[in-house]
Amino acid sequence: MSADAFSRRVLAWWRDNGRKDLPWQHQPTPYRVWVSEIMLQQTQVATVIPYFERFMAQFPNVRMLASAPLDDVLRHWSGLGYYARARNLHKAAQRIVAQHAGDVPDDLDALCALPGIGRSTAGAILSLACGQAQPILDGNVKRVLCRYYGVEGWAGTNAVLRQLWRLAERHTPEREAGSYTQAMMDLGATLCTRAQPACGQCPLAADCVARRTGRQRELPTPRPRRELPEREAWFLLLRDAEGRLLLEHRPPSGLWGGLWSFPEVSSRVEADAWLERAAGAGGVWQELEAFTHTFSHFRLRIHPLLADTETLVASGVKDGPQVWYKPGLSPPGGIAAPVAQLAHALQVQSKSDSQE
DNA sequence: AAGTCGGGGGA
DNA sequence: TCCCCAGACTT
Structure with missing residues (x-):
């Protein structure tokens, strides 16, 4: 034709x-x-x-x-x-x-x-x-x-x-x-x-x-697939007396570049060390349920850890700009989906707590 | 040419 | 679960 x-x-x-x-x-x-x-x-x-x-x-x-x-x-x-x-x-x-x-x-x-x-x-x-x-x-x-x-x-x-x-x-x-x-x-x-x-x-x-x-199912030729690697991350959710959460500004390029996210470490040991620096021996992480977020090129196993700053004697955080973010209000900038998800979950939880 | 970059929707 | 979607950029 x-x-x-x-x-x-x-x-x-x-x-x-x-x-x-x-x-x-x-x-x-x-x-x-x-x-x-x-x-x-x-x-x-x-x-x-x-x-x-x-x-x-x-x-x-x-x-x-x-x-x-x-x-x-x-x-x-x-x-x-x-x-x-x-x-x-x-x-x-x-x-x-x-x-x-x-x-x-x-x-x-x-x-x-x-x-x-x-x-x-x-x-x-x-x-x-x-x-x-x-x-x-x-x-x-x-x-x-x-x-x-x-x-x-x-x-x-x-x-x-x-x-x-x-x-x-x-x-x-x-x-x-x-x-x-x-x-x-x-x-x-x-x-x-x-x-x-x-x-x-x-x-x-x-x-x-x-x-x-009869080759509609075979064309176009799909991209060659390989198994997605899995990484792990520990999200550190610091909550103050007003229910606000601490967010950090991520580097301007790379994954979630320029977005605001929770402080993040790559092992539980680092998370414990982080809290000990911030709260001394008294700090305790509350483990929230882990979940998996899938990207196009890897899977991220996210372990959320929650601590209330009433137990903290010092902020323990110092890298980059930080803000306290009140879930439900307008965020300071871009927020990745799993971060928004967690913030929303904590907002719902605190609301139901206050109703009891 | 291969790897990096999100999240969701359909089957 | 798996695949891909009105792709482009970096290495």
């Missing part, structure tokens, strides 16, 4: 069946499309929608985002994960103000030069918000192309990636590129799904290699 016929079929399908009411499709300005694209990296639409609404209400334009403290940006990102996305978004906004007069660039190279924006995200911004005929290659498009052409091999390797980009370029139409971009994402998200694709409704089914050979 010609490239032209391919895009025509996809566009015709989209006109009747595509999604046209997502929040970022209203007033699809470069800024709104940019923010949505960053949030949608490795994150599903349903999860993103409430975050997008809150984020746009707080940071309605590039300048508001650029002038906001990073803590505010991370606070609105709390729970979304991949916090480097938020740090890059903030940094890029400041660069856009400094170097592009506050306007999101409408040029592929200028966009790709900004932190957090790669070729696919730049293509999405240019096609969806600027009407330019630029291809994208997100997970949806990869899946559709791998199945349609029967592309073998994991899309994480350079060879496969080059091939997929070539195909994506070939099919992107000069006209209606924005609708085509949205159409391909909708096709991948609603019909050409990972499990049980709805080939019966697909406009490309007649010529699809995976469909003809």
Whole structure:
């Protein structure tokens, strides 16, 4: 099938069946499309929608985002994960103000030069918000192309990636590129799904290699998996007389970079030493139930230890900025999901205690 | 080319 | 439980 016929079929399908009411499709300005694209990296639409609404209400334009403290940006990102996305978004906004007069660039190279924006995200911004005929290659498009052409091999390797980009370029139409971009994402998200694709409704089914050979389940080739290593961490929950919890500011990069978290040590022995320094021989940890938090590349076994500062003779903590945080109130910045979870659990517990 | 970066949702 | 999701960056 010609490239032209391919895009025509996809566009015709989209006109009747595509999604046209997502929040970022209203007033699809470069800024709104940019923010949505960053949030949608490795994150599903349903999860993103409430975050997008809150984020746009707080940071309605590039300048508001650029002038906001990073803590505010991370606070609105709390729970979304991949916090480097938020740090890059903030940094890029400041660069856009400094170097592009506050306007999101409408040029592929200028966009790709900004932190957090790669070729696919730049293509999405240019096609969806600027009407330019630029291809994208997100997970949806990869899946559709791998199945349609029967592309073998994991899309994480350079060879496969080059091939997929070539195909994506070939099919992107000069006209209606924005609708085509949205159409391909909708096709991948609603019909050409990972499990049980709805080939019966697909406009490309007649010529699809995976469909003809019954290999929908095997394509695209999954990433090679290895067993996740497990690490352990002891979260030190220091609680004062008012029920507030001590939080520390984490280093600006790395895991949960720039977020606020409980003091953390890597063994029970260290935790005991930490408490002895803080409270002398009188301090006692109360062990809360351990739980596992799973990341993309390892599992973290979290052992929460609780101590009330009434038993402490000295703070015993000194590294980096610290704050006392009252669960239920607005946190000082970004909070990782398990930290929020624990804080919430203690808030609920103290409430039920006070009712007895 | 491989490793780093979160969290959640679907099957 | 396992897999992956509107990826990009660092090494």
